[in-house]
Amino acid sequence: MGSDTAPLSLNVPEPGCRPGDTPDFSDFEIPRAGEVGRPAVDVDPDSIRDMAFSIVRVLNKEGEAVGDWAGALSVDELREGLRHMMTLRTFDARMQIAQRQGKTSFYMQHLGEEAVSCAFARALQPGDMNFPTYRQAGLLIASGYPMLTMMNQIYSNAKDPLAGRQLPIMYSSKEHGFFSISGNLGTQFVQSVGWAMASAISGDTKISTGWIGDGSTAENDFHAAMVFASTYKAPVVLNIVNNQWAISTFQGIARGGVGTFAARGHGFGIASLRVDGNDYLAVHAVAKWAAERARLGHGPTLIEHVTYRAGGHSTSDDPAAYRSKQEAAAWPLGDPIERLKQHLIKIGEWSEDRHAQAEAEILDTVISVQKEAEAVGTLTGGKGPSPRDMFEGVYETMPPHLIRQRQEAGF
Amino acid sequence: MAQMTMIEAIREAHDVAMAADDKVVVFGEDVGFFGGVFRCTAGLQEKYGKSRCFDAPINESGIVGAAIGMAAYGLKPVIEIQFADYVYPAYDQIVSEAARLRHRSNGDFTCPLVIRMPTGGGIFGGQTHSQSPEAIFTHVSGLKVVIPSNPRDAKGLLLAAIEDPDPVIFLEPKRLYNGPFDGHHDKPIESWKKHAQGNVPEGNEIVPLGKAHIQREGADVTVLAYGTMVYVAEAAAEETGVDAEVIDLRTLMPLDLDTIVESVKKTGRCVIVHEATRTSGFGGELMSLVQEACFYHLETPMIRVTGWDTPYPHAQEWEYFPGPGRVGEALRKVMKD
Numbered sequence: 001m002g003s004d005t006a007p008l009s010l011n012v013p014e015p016g017c018r019p020g021d022t023p024d025f026s027d028f029e030i031p032r033a034g035e036v037g038r039p040a041v042d043v044d045p046d047s048i049r050d051m052a053f054s055i056v057r058v059l060n061k062e063g064e065a066v067g068d069w070a071g072a073l074s075v076d077e078l079r080e081g082l083r084h085m086m087t088l089r090t091f092d093a094r095m096q097i098a099q100r101q102g103k104t105s106f107y108m109q110h111l112g113e114e115a116v117s118c119a120f121a122r123a124l125q126p127g128d129m130n131f132p133t134y135r136q137a138g139l140l141i142a143s144g145y146p147m148l149t150m151m152n153q154i155y156s157n158a159k160d161p162l163a164g165r166q167l168p169i170m171y172s173s174k175e176h177g178f179f180s181i182s183g184n185l186g187t188q189f190v191q192s193v194g195w196a197m198a199s200a201i202s203g204d205t206k207i208s209t210g211w212i213g214d215g216s217t218a219e220n221d222f223h224a225a226m227v228f229a230s231t232y233k234a235p236v237v238l239n240i241v242n243n244q245w246a247i248s249t250f251q252g253i254a255r256g257g258v259g260t261f262a263a264r265g266h267g268f269g270i271a272s273l274r275v276d277g278n279d280y281l282a283v284h285a286v287a288k289w290a291a292e293r294a295r296l297g298h299g300p301t302l303i304e305h306v307t308y309r310a311g312g313h314s315t316s317d318d319p320a321a322y323r324s325k326q327e328a329a330a331w332p333l334g335d336p337i338e339r340l341k342q343h344l345i346k347i348g349e350w351s352e353d354r355h356a357q358a359e360a361e362i363l364d365t366v367i368s369v370q371k372e373a374e375a376v377g378t379l380t381g382g383k384g385p386s387p388r389d390m391f392e393g394v395y396e397t398m399p400p401h402l403i404r405q406r407q408e409a410g411f
Numbered sequence: 412m413a414q415m416t417m418i419e420a421i422r423e424a425h426d427v428a429m430a431a432d433d434k435v436v437v438f439g440e441d442v443g444f445f446g447g448v449f450r451c452t453a454g455l456q457e458k459y460g461k462s463r464c465f466d467a468p469i470n471e472s473g474i475v476g477a478a479i480g481m482a483a484y485g486l487k488p489v490i491e492i493q494f495a496d497y498v499y500p501a502y503d504q505i506v507s508e509a510a511r512l513r514h515r516s517n518g519d520f521t522c523p524l525v526i527r528m529p530t531g532g533g534i535f536g537g538q539t540h541s542q543s544p545e546a547i548f549t550h551v552s553g554l555k556v557v558i559p560s561n562p563r564d565a566k567g568l569l570l571a572a573i574e575d576p577d578p579v580i581f582l583e584p585k586r587l588y589n590g591p592f593d594g595h596h597d598k599p600i601e602s603w604k605k606h607a608q609g610n611v612p613e614g615n616e617i618v619p620l621g622k623a624h625i626q627r628e629g630a631d632v633t634v635l636a637y638g639t640m641v642y643v644a645e646a647a648a649e650e651t652g653v654d655a656e657v658i659d660l661r662t663l664m665p666l667d668l669d670t671i672v673e674s675v676k677k678t679g680r681c682v683i684v685h686e687a688t689r690t691s692g693f694g695g696e697l698m699s700l701v702q703e704a705c706f707y708h709l710e711t712p713m714i715r716v717t718g719w720d721t722p723y724p725h726a727q728e729w730e731y732f733p734g735p736g737r738v739g740e741a742l743r744k745v746m747k748d
Contacts, residue, residue: 131480162517172516179483180516184507190473191508194480201436201462201486208480220500224473231468393514394552396521396576399621399665 015250019320023330030332033060033276034067038285041293043271051273052262055306058281059339063346069285073122075349081122081280082340082350084142085114086358089337090366091137091147095154098370099315103378104154104168108134112310112328113243115280115336118142120209120239123287124177125295129208131179131192134169135241136211145176147369157377157384163392164385186212186219189238193228196236196294207235207294215246217261218254226302230268235294237287238270238302241277243309248322265302277307278333280340306333387411412610416603417588420562420611421451421527424569425489427615429459435573436481437464439474439491439527448493449529449588471501475526479509482522482578489573492528495582496542501526509578510553524578525569530558531639531686532723533586533596533732541723543638543687548580549664549696555579555620556664560587560641561608564661567618575620584638592639593646594734623667625674629656632680632745635671635697637661640684640733647738653746655682663693671697672704679710680745684738689717711748714741 017023036056039048058070065071073081092109099107110117117138124130130139140150152159154168162172172180179188179195192210199206212222217240229236240261244251255261265272271293275286283305290301308331312319344350377383388411391402398406415423428435437452443466446453455464467474471492478488492498498505505526512522532541548556557572557579559565565583572579586592590601591608603609626636627645631654636644641659648655656674660666675681681701683694694715701713716733724731 129484161519162515165517166515170515172519174519180512180520182508182511182515184503187476187504187508190476190504191480191483194477195484196480197477198436198481198484198486201481202484220470220472221476221504224470224476227468227470228473228477393518395555396513400668401665 013252015252015323017324017327019322019324021324023324023327025330025332028332031055031057033057034070036067038068038289041289041296042298045269045271048271048273049266052260052266053274055274055276056282056286057276057279058285059279059343063339063342065281065343069282072285072288073281075347077122078280078340078344079349081118081142081284082337082344083358083362084118084138085280085337085340086362087366088114088118088138088141090359090362091141091150094366094370095151096315098154098378102380103374104156105379106168106315107154108169108314109311110135110137112331112335113241113277113307114138115283115340116241116277116305116307119280119283120287123284123291124209127177127206128291129177129179129192129195129206130211131188131195131208132181132211133188133213133241134181134183135213137169137171140171140173140176140178143176145173145178147366148372151370151373152376155373155376155378157373157382159376160385163389165390186216186221189221190225190228192238193225193234193236196234197228197232200232200235205295207237207291209237209239211239211241213246214240214242214244214251214261215249215254217264226265226268226270229300230270233299235297236300237290237294238300240302240304241307242304243307245309245313245319245323247313247317260304262302262304270300270302272302274304274306276333277305278336278339280336281343308333412612414604414609415562415611416590416609417559417562417565417583418449418451420566421569421583422453422455423611424566424573425452425455426458428489428570428573429455429463431615432487434485435463435487435489437489437491438467440467440469440493442466442491447491449585451527452491471497472504475501475504475509478524479504479512479522482524483512483520487523487573489525489527492526494540495528495530495544496539498528498544502547505548505554505578505580506551510551513577514553521576522578523576525572525581526578527581527583529585529588530582531584531586532728533592533639535725535728537725538722543685543718545582545663546687546691546693549693553578554664555662556582557620557662558582558584558638559661560584560638560659561591561606562603563608563611564618564624566611567616568620568661570615571617571620574617579620582638586639591642594643594732595646596729618661620662621665621667622661623670624659624661625656625670626659627655627657629654629678631655631678632682632742633658633671633674633678634682634684634738634742635660636684637663639686643733643735644684644738647735647742650735651739651742653742655742666700668700668704671701675701675705676708679708681709681713682716682738682741682745683713684716684733686718686733688720689715690720692717711745714745716741
């Protein structure tokens with residue numbers, strides 16, 4: 001080693017803008033709506049490698065649905081989708097306030113990401129199983145899970161289906177195809193592959209979906225899921241929700257030197273593509289394509305939903321401390337509710353008045369459900385679960401040591 | 412009844428369970444075509460097909476994570492971690508997921524899953540093929556932990572574990588795979604083929620979880636042991652002439668405390684033996700439980716005989732291993748005190 005060798009230095013990526021900076025997304029390449037075509041569902045993953053570097057988009061700036069991926073949903077379905085997203089946003093707003101009022105300990109909202117889970121849910125069939133993260137409650141809202149049950153869980157009240165054991169929003173509903181959320185990051189990704197393998201082992205026709213955030217793709221579970229999905233050609237749709245931020249850490253820390261998260265699928269021979277996560281029609285169309293692909297036995301698909309977390313990570317962080325306050329407004333893919341609304345107006349099936357009316361109706365409904373839930377109880381008042389409940393269900397049959405401990409505790 | 416090794420007994424338990432229930436699936440590293448590095452799954456792929464017994468990528472957390480998904484679907488995965496020493500990458504899936512799924516979802520999802528792994532030393536496996544990690548599982552609520560010490564129990568306990576509705580960690584003392592081992596490593600190896608506990612019932616006869624077995628009855632001191640240490644303790648009793656009652660715990664979680672307490676109250680003395688490291692080992696838990704339940708019956712302080720708090724060594728294996736000499740010394744000491 002000669003003295004002419006310069007000392008090494010560590011590369012620590014930085015986001016484009018921090019608090020006080022002016023957001024600049026000019027480097028973010030966005031193809032025109034309709035530009036990326038729809039391949040056949042039995043496509044060889046190798047022949048669509050370019051899709052991992054582009055973005056499937058349907059809604060253009062004028063609010064028109066264009067290209068191969070358009071046309072999958074009826075007007076009624078689109079209006080229903082809009083209502084689901086509006087419901088989720090209103091629900092979130094009310095629960096966010098409820099947390100600030102001390103009625104629960106914690107909350108996580110979906111602001112700006114409503115299309116991802118709401119649209120995806122409509123591409124699945126009864127019996128399919130989602131392995132979600134904590135930011136896919138649209139899967140429940142859009143499949144008819146009662147908001148009252150969600151709120152009872154958030155409030156950990158006496159009617160909480162999880163008996164007060166789990167953190168708020170870590171729902172579970174086998175009946176609605178929603179696997180129990182652990183709150184751990186990434187673990188569910190490979191479990192979804194195992195579920196899909198079980199469907200194949202059993203000669204079933206059901207599929208599963210796995211969900212993970214941009215930050216958690218760095219976890220070993222992501223790699224494990226990709227290897228298993230690839231090896232066993234599991235009937236699974238693996239979703240990365242790239243909302244740009246993992247708490248305060250920008251997506252570049254997990255992404256490293258690779259071009260896109262979707263491109264990680266190439267090394268595994270998995271069909272990989274990106275979709276405009278703020279475009280309800282695009283998310284739905286891509287989800288339907290991938291679900292069909294899985295169900296027909298053509299194997300797994302990796303979808304990167306490109307979106308933006310317009311709110312904080314949870315009620316426990318203030319995004320103003322780590323990113324520009326203007327960044328959400330500058331996000332070039334817009335707002336999912338606004339975009340679907342504009343599309344419906346454009347095709348003459350919606351209006352500002354109807355929208356305002358729907359907003360008011362939804363707010364009324366959510367408030368009345370909230371009153372019903374609060375009449376049962378919240379974390380800090382009313383009727384809660386029994387302390388005895390914490391000893392139940394550790395095992396199917398309570399072993400002697402837990403019986404002794406429960407007696408010792410006086411329950 | 413048939414005379415068999417522990418490996419054959421484990422293989423037969425798989426066979427019986429797979430024949431009885433299509434939902435039982437078996438996978439892990441090298442378990443498919445080859446039948447496992449210890450041959451515990453030999454012949455299963457050929458008999459039941461590749462979708463019910465197959466090779467997995469070398470990713471323990473993936474193996475356990477996929478199995479959790481399968482269990483949630485409704486299958487009964489019986490998976491092999493090639494050595495207990497390799498389980499650590501899967502610890503998150505076991506602790507945060509498998510163990511808690513029933514509780515956190517209030518029974519909406521459950522995890523009937525058996526995670527088998529060879530445990531313990533005595534085979535010159537060095538630090539990566541010799542560890543006894545049972546205490547890191549007994550510490551976790553929601554798991555059951557089983558360690559058989561002979562072919563008869565291995566089959567019956569494995570069948571019980573497969574039937575169990577909750578996740579079971581099934582630790583197989585690899586030094587006992589082919590024969591009982593009393594810790595005298597310089598003596599010829601004995602085979603299960605001539606041993607009473609190598610005589611294994613046919614069919615689906617289970618040995619219930621949570622029940623200890625009194626391996627040797629005695630009046631003067633209770634020895635609590637499991638896995639490889641059962642025969643070491645038995646040998647120590649014979650060699651010292653101390654009338655020890657050797658209890659094979661068989662299941663650490665749930666623990667058969669009643670059998671332990673009854674014995675200690677009878678003998679008034681207690682020696683606890685395990686191969687795992689001492690600090691925060693399961694012996695500490697046993698000592699606490701005996702103290703809580705039997706303090707006024709104890710005539711002498713309890714003694715633990717364990718592996719040392721060092722990584723499992725290679726060349727110094729027999730200085731590390733708590734053999735019959737060290738166990739015998741403890742027996743003499745509690746009798747003298």
